[in-house]
Amino acid sequence: MTYNTLYRNTIMLLKKAGNEAPAFDTMCLFEDILGMNRHSLIINGNVEVSENDRKKIEASAQKRAEGYPLQYILGKWSFMDFDFFVGEGVLIPREDTSVVVKLCIDEIKTLKKEAPKILDLCAGSGAISVVLSKLIPQSTVTAVELYEKAAYYLRKNISLNQCKNISSVIADVFRDISLFENQQFDVIISNPPYIISSEISQLQKEVRFEPETALSGGIDGFDFYREIIGSWSRLLKKNGLMVFELGENQFDTVKNMLLENGFSDINYALDIQKIKRGISGIKYS
Ligand code: GLN
DSSP: HHHOOOHHHHHHHHHHHTOHHHHHHHHHHHIIIIIHHHHHHHHHSSSOOOOOHHHHHHHHHHHHTTTTHHHHHHHHEEEEEEEEOOOOOOOOOOOOOOHHHHHHHHHHTTOOOOSOOOEHHHHHTTTHHHHHHHHHHEEEEEEEOHHHHHHHHHHHHHHTTTTTEEEEEETTTTTTTTGGGTTOOOEEEOOOBOOGGGGGGGSSSGGGGSSSTTOOOOSSHHHHHHHHHHHHHGGEEHHHHHHHHEEEOOOHHHHHHHHTTTTEEEEEEETTSSSSEEEEEOOOO
């Protein structure tokens, strides 16, 4: 079998499995596993594949066909032009989250916070923390994550991106606020789990390989917003900023929670599908 044939067979296998981007996924597998890009495939397409290479591609293609996330197979994914290690136990950074990060940066600029102290709750892989620390180099970021498996990636990504201004802390949003009680922050940001627990089984099959703890926001999806707005907002300095990522149709509820808890100047950011994906509010007193 030649590399060309293996390439075409792999695309076919993924296509049959209902993969939405079979050629893209196949090229990613070839690059990752064989170190072969589009260019070397053109040059070496008619070369016989070694038994070893064929087996490696077939095994990972099979896994991918069963819905195992491409990002976990590759072990690395890019978010806002920065690289992140990913694997089982940590949520894969989503493109949608970039609009939340941008909203946060815009608000920080508007408020003229020069060296903001930022608290990122439910930090996961560290996508938000790393990008904020890179794009606002004078900031100090505290990244909080509960699960050791996710925190392992968080720490790896902090060092991969050589972020000197992030510290990571293992803590539970619902139990461990006392660890931070003597600190004050300019910004609290979070992409918390926000899916309604009963709807998780209906998500696309890739998502089932991701940690449920990173997805489930409880019976109505709002558990984390209630807790963070209700309790953690007292750690904000005067004129402090709170920013969240939101699930579909969550804007109005979270907006009201913010207003009821003394926040104003509510702003939002739309994702590519025009869903209100990010929300921000300011606490002036
Ligand atoms: N955006 C993710 C999804 O739709 C959910 C992430 C989260 O709950 N914060 O799969």
